[in-house]
Amino acid sequence: xxxxxxxxxxxxxxxxxxxxxxxxxxxxxxxxxxxxxxxxxxxxxxxxxxxxxxxxxxxxxxxxxxxxxxxxxxxxxxxxxxxxxxxxxxxxxxxxxxxxxxxxxxxxxxxxxxxxxxxxxxxxxxxxxxxxxxxxxxxxxxxxxxxxxxxxxxxxxxxxxxxxxxxxxxxxxxxxxxxxxxxxxxxxxxxxxxxxxxxxxxxxxxxxxxxxxxxxxxxxxxxxxxxxxxxxxxxxxxxxxxxxxxxxxxxxxxxxxxxxxxxxxxxxxxxxxxxxxxxxxxxxxxxxxxxxxxxxxxxxxxxxxxxxxxxxxxxxxxxxxxxxxx
Ligand SMILES: [Zn+2]
Numbered sequence: 519x520x521x522x523x524x525x526x527x528x529x530x531x532x533x534x535x536x537x538x539x540x541x542x543x544x545x546x547x548x549x550x551x552x553x554x555x556x557x558x559x560x561x562x563x564x565x566x567x568x569x570x571x572x573x574x575x576x577x578x579x580x581x582x583x584x585x586x587x588x589x590x591x592x593x594x595x596x597x598x599x600x601x602x603x604x605x606x607x608x609x610x611x612x613x614x615x616x617x618x619x620x621x622x623x624x625x626x627x628x629x630x631x632x633x634x635x636x637x638x639x640x641x642x643x644x645x646x647x648x649x650x651x652x653x654x655x656x657x658x659x660x661x662x663x664x665x666x667x668x669x670x671x672x673x674x675x676x677x678x679x680x681x682x683x684x685x686x687x688x689x690x691x692x693x694x695x696x697x698x699x700x701x702x703x704x705x706x707x708x709x710x711x712x713x714x715x716x717x718x719x720x721x722x723x724x725x726x727x728x729x730x731x732x733x734x735x736x737x738x739x740x741x742x743x744x745x746x747x748x749x750x751x752x753x754x755x756x757x758x759x760x761x762x763x764x765x766x767x768x769x770x771x772x773x774x775x776x777x778x779x780x781x782x783x784x785x786x787x788x789x790x791x792x793x794x795x796x797x798x799x800x801x802x803x804x805x806x807x808x809x810x811x812x813x814x815x816x817x818x819x820x821x822x823x824x825x826x827x828x829x830x831x832x833x834x835x836x837x838x839x840x841x842x843x844x
Contacts (some may be wrong), residue, residue, distance in 0.1 A: 521588055522595045523618045523649045527562045527833045528693060528729040528773040534832075536825030537732075537768035540564035541817065542601060542778040544571045547806045548785065549583050551813030557591040558814075561821040562833035564619070564774060566599040569608070577615060595833045599651075601776070609639045613648045621695070625653040629681065636689040644690070651774075654678075654685050655697030657734045679720035686725055693729040693774060696721065698767075700734035704779045705756045713763050715770065722771035729773035735759045736779035739816070742787040749790035753783075761823045768824050775824055781813055788812035 527538050539556075543549040543565050556563040565587065567580050575583075584598050599619040600612040609620045622639040624632035636652040643650045655677030677696040686694060698714040701707065718730060738758030746753050764775055792805040799805060821827045 521584075521598050521616070521618045522833075522835050523647065524564065524597050524599075524693065524729075524774065525649060526835045527564075527595065527597065529727075530562075530829065530833050531768075531773040531826065532727055532729055532771065534829070535769040536829060537764075537772050537775045538562050538564055538597075538826055538833075539817070539820050539824050540566050540599060540601075540731075540774050540776045541781060542566055542568055542571065542776070543580065543583065544574055546583050547810040548781055548813060549587055551810040552781075552817050553587045553591050553594070553596075554810075555814045555817035555821060556594045556596075556830070559818055559821045559827040560593065560830040561826045561828070562595045562597075562830050564597045564599050566601040566776070567612075567617075568601045568778075569604065581615060594830050595835065603639070606635065606638050606642070609650075610642055613643050613646050617648065619649045619651065619692075621651040621653070623653045623695075625656055625695075625697075629685075633685060633688050636685075636691055640690045640692075649692040651693045651695060651731055652685065652689060652691045653695040653733075654682055657695075657697050657700060657702055676714050676717055677721070679717060679724060682721045683724045686728060693731050694721075695731040695733050698732070700732060700759055702734040702779075704736070704738055704758075704783065705754065707757045710757050710760050711763075713759070713767065715766060718767060718770045718772060728771065730771045731774040731776070732764070732767055732772050733776045735764055735767075735775050736777050737761055737764070738779060739783060742780075742783040742816075745787035746783065746790055749787075749794040751786065751790055764823050765825065777817075777820060780816055780820070784812045784816040785809040 531537055541552045565584050588596050597619050598617045600617050602623045603609040603620050609622050612620050622636050624635040640650045656675035675697055698717050699711050736758050738756055743753045788809040789805045
């Protein structure tokens with residue numbers, strides 16, 4: 519199946535009460551692990567690229583890896599998405615590169631400026647059949663160069679449902695990342711967070727059928743943190759977003775949930791374990807291979823939490839519905 523946008527995925531996810539997993543890709547092994555999980559679970563998939571990933575691997579390599587993935591798992595509808603685009607020019611460039619979805623994150627700007635910037639990206643992207651995600655309200659934590667508010671500030675920066683309605687209507691965007699108390703990165707919370715499900719509910723009531731997005735929703739699995747620390751790492755104790763909270767949001771209007779930290783932790787845990795248990799090992803295939811397998815196992819679990827396992831077929835698009843831009 520060629521690359522698809524999120525249109526059909528989100529329509530199905532909204533209607534049938536699940537969410538699509540959006541996973542950050544930085545290299546071949548991470549992408550293969552995610553794709554293998556989606557293929558085995560027959561789940562639709564969003565592969566997303568951050569500016570940090572681009573700085574690390576280069577857009578040409580990331581594109582080639584994603585193109586290869588699309589060819590390798592023809593049963594899985596895959597959307598290629600830019601995560602946290604910062605300017606119109608960045609978003610334009612990814613649209614021109616053939617990405618099927620871009621995010622413009624103007625959440626740090628005043629409301630009117632966020633609207634103007636988002637609208638500009640929407641007008642450009644829609645002309646090429648590319649969908650746009652925007653953001654309103656402020657998330658916590660740090661993700662590469664995306665810096666949010668502190669944990670104690672989170673509740674003051676939640677998305678205002680009335681503003682969300684105005685934002686969606688005036689920008690014409692396709693999905694909206696909302697702040698409901700989640701936080702980027704591995705060191706999210708000291709105790710399990712209380713997410714503002716009422717914000718999701720209110721937006722859903724005011725904008726029925728409109729897909730919402732959750733960022734900063736890694737679960738920060740204890741299992742991987744314990745392995746990392748057992749094999750010489752030093753990750754402080756921290757709590758992520760509980761799986762039940764992700765499932766609850768997925769059954770509501772949340773149609774896309776982003777995961778990055780969990781991938782990093784799974785990969786690091788597996789590599790540390792090989793290095794500790796087999797100190798003579800120096801063939802990268804023998805530690806990147808287990809890392810890829812661990813990512814696959816982790817992602818399979820997430821796909822069940824999201825409820826999108828088994829939904830690849832209903833999210834598949836007729837070829838004529840797929841964007842022709844490339
Ligand atoms: Zn994010």
